[in-house]
Amino acid sequence: MKKLCIFLLVSLLFLLAGCCQQVKMSGHQECKTATYAVLDDEGRKLTFSEKPQHIVSLTYGTDEILTDLVDSKRITAYSRWAGDSGISFITRDQMFKVGRKVNENLEAILALHPDLVIASSATNSDLITGLETAGLKVYIARSPKNYSEMQEKILNLAAAVGETEKGEALVKQMDEKLRNLEARMRKLPDDQRKVAVAFNFTSAMGRRGDLLDNMLEMAHVINGVATLPQNNNLEHGQLVISKEMVVGINPDVFLLPTWNFDNRRDVQGYAQQIANDPAYRNIKAVKNGEIKFVPDKYRYVASHHFADAVEKVARTVYPEMF
Structure with missing residues (x-):
């Protein structure tokens, strides 16, 4: 029985070693994010070995969601509309912090060497095919038709960039704001x-x-x-x-x-x-x-x-x- 317990303990340690990597930070160990898989809004599976660090967004909506999900250092480029106050909530300061916008152009996107490209259901299918043929991960976000689909869009994108809790927090903030508005408008x-x-x-x-x-x-x-x-x-x-x-x-x-x-x-x-x-x-x-x-x-x-x-x-x- 004692040998069995020792065997199980050693096996557990090996499993932990497989999903953790030693990092020299104050003598402690830090577990890096394990491989994870998500489905985009069109049901296509994407697998990540770590959180994407060089993200290119091709739509103004995903520009805005990403800005409140990840550090700006993880955004390699915004869409062409970022910083245009007529259509985008991205401020000029946020735009300058990221420092780059990109059009829906295959060569321009490839030159940025992203580890994730976020497109939309309206993005040209030839562009998506070209990006995937070049070996890039492409996440397709939906164009929501109602609030429920908007919630799903945010939660799904948050999962893709490894920030599930932040996505849930954004949805919670929306829910609270709408509840407060409804309390006023029902009068x-x-x-x-x-x-x-x-x-x-x-x-x-x-x-x-x-x-x-x-x-x-x-x-x-x-x-x-x-x-x-x-x-x-x-x-x-x-x-x-x-x-x-x-x-x-x-x-x-x-x-x-x-x-x-x-x-x-x-x-x-x-x-x-x-x-x-x-x-x-x-x-x-x-x-x-x-x-x-x-x-x-x-x-x-x-x-x-x-x-x-x-x-x-x-x-x-x-x-x-x-």
């Missing part, structure tokens, strides 16, 4: 909820079941476009919303775009165009001067700033509640 009577229609620089936008729809719902705003039949007026898979449809909705509020992404958009000029459009003359939003702006970095949020975006919408539509 609004249902019959006083406002109907809103959002616009891009082309026309009215949105549809039932997308992230903006979920955001408006959580802000106690009725998404006017979601009240329309969804099986008609599709063009290239997108719902085409005519002026006549907007008139039929007769929304209380117009939410207009703000991001001058190509330096050719006149934000205030577009607002004047909408306000002076004869087709919209008798709509409540125009008659009552309820033409408002929610910055596009909130409207197109793709990270844990979702909770901030819901609050921003609520504050914009119902300033009297704050």
Whole structure:
């Protein structure tokens, strides 16, 4: 029996030695992260022998999540939109700290020698194939359609970079912020909820079941476009919303775009165009001067700033509640 106990003890020590590495730090031993595997948002398996230390992010949403998950030294490059306050929550100081942005270009990314590239479900499939053919690990993050999927996006990415606890903390912070907002907004009577229609620089936008729809719902705003039949007026898979449809909705509020992404958009000029459009003359939003702006970095949020975006919408539509 004594020999068996000794054998088991020795075996345990060998197992511990296999997953730990001696580090000369004050004479102590430190266990480095063992090999771990994760699934990305498309269910593809990635295996890591250690936490990635040279991460390249190709999307503004994952830029933002990574910034609150890992030390900036572990981020080799942000996406091209980092530091653009029109669409990104990454500040210029954070951008300068990382010091590099990269476009979705195979040669440019390979030159950075990353140990993890974070792409999205919208990233060109040829680029992803090229990166993987070159031997790089590519993690594909989803484009969430609701809050639950946003939570999963954050938790899954946190697991991939070896920071599960930090991911859980980010989700907890979102949950708490949204609970506090709901406690305030539930005081609004249902019959006083406002109907809103959002616009891009082309026309009215949105549809039932997308992230903006979920955001408006959580802000106690009725998404006017979601009240329309969804099986008609599709063009290239997108719902085409005519002026006549907007008139039929007769929304209380117009939410207009703000991001001058190509330096050719006149934000205030577009607002004047909408306000002076004869087709919209008798709509409540125009008659009552309820033409408002929610910055596009909130409207197109793709990270844990979702909770901030819901609050921003609520504050914009119902300033009297704050």
